[in-house]
Amino acid sequence: QVVLEESGGGLVQAGGSLRLSCAASGSVFSRYIVGWFRQAPGKEREFVAAINWTGENTNYGDSVRGRFTISRDNAKNMAYLQMNSMKPEDTAVYYCAADRSFRVWLSNEYDYWGQGTQVTVSS
Secondary structure, three states: OOOOEEOOOEEEEEEOOOOEEEEEEEOOOHOOOOEEHHHOOOOEEEEEEEEHHHHOOEEOOOOOOEEEEEEHHHOOEEEEEEEOOOOHHOOEEEEEEOOOOHHHHOOOOOOOOOOOEEEEOOO
């Protein structure tokens, strides 16, 4: 079982950047696919990005593609989400998720989730 903890959220102006971090513990991190999701008030959870075990393959939601970059450092048990050219509509609680099965690449049904970190983008 892996335990995830997000950090790096905060307040940023439109057009600015933030980098979120996801620290993993309790299991071999390199065995997990990692995803980032977000949920704004009154809205459903939205897929943001995913990265495979080695970091060679990534996938992005349409609303963030070209602005956000997902990465990982298995030696440090860390995953990251670099967010650039941010917009007010990026405001949400951002969650890190992990799963060992490749099925999540299509299903987005991850087994393990962090508590989330708030990101607010002001206009």
